[in-house]
Amino acid sequence: MNLAQLKAGIDQIFTNTQNTSDTLQGICDYLENQISYYDWVGFYFRNGEKEELKLAEFTGEPTEHTIIPFGKGICGQVAVSNENFVVQDVSEQDNYISCGWKVKSEIVIPIFVNDQNIGQIDIDSHAVSPFTPEDEQLLEYVCDKVATIL
Ligand code: SME
Numbered sequence: 001m002n003l004a005q006l007k008a009g010i011d012q013i014f015t016n017t018q019n020t021s022d023t024l025q026g027i028c029d030y031l032e033n034q035i036s037y038y039d040w041v042g043f044y045f046r047n048g049e050k051e052e053l054k055l056a057e058f059t060g061e062p063t064e065h066t067i068i069p070f071g072k073g074i075c076g077q078v079a080v081s082n083e084n085f086v087v088q089d090v091s092e093q094d095n096y097i098s099c100g101w102k103v104k105s106e107i108v109i110p111i112f113v114n115d116q117n118i119g120q121i122d123i124d125s126h127a128v129s130p131f132t133p134e135d136e137q138l139l140e141y142v143c144d145k146v147a148t149i150l
Contacts, residue, residue, distance in 0.1 A: 045119035073097030
């Protein structure tokens, strides 16, 4: 992974888009396109005051899991843990919500605004054990930047 180049590409999306929705969609499309093992990329945000996440922009196959209660699945766990969750093999997770048999691994990074966990970026991969610390670095960079426009 060329971290510097990917970060520059993310910067370009912020420069070239005029509203939050376009920026988030641009990030999803860009990451899915640039990183071979990113097969589904999406943003979930807290649904108002409810203890649940709601799917926002995404790239990849549509999912029926547009609402995820806090604590449920990898995403719901990150909503309460406030920590990155890197799952190299989803078959080893009990608290996991499947979005299709092809998905073998998943990474979720929370987004903080004023120290509040307000959402997350979620990546599904069809590969087992594809993620390195560089994925976390890149996605933390993305989330920090997204936080500035929310
Ligand atoms: N696998 C997730 C559900 C969301 S999909 O990956 C799009 C989870 O366990 O929370």
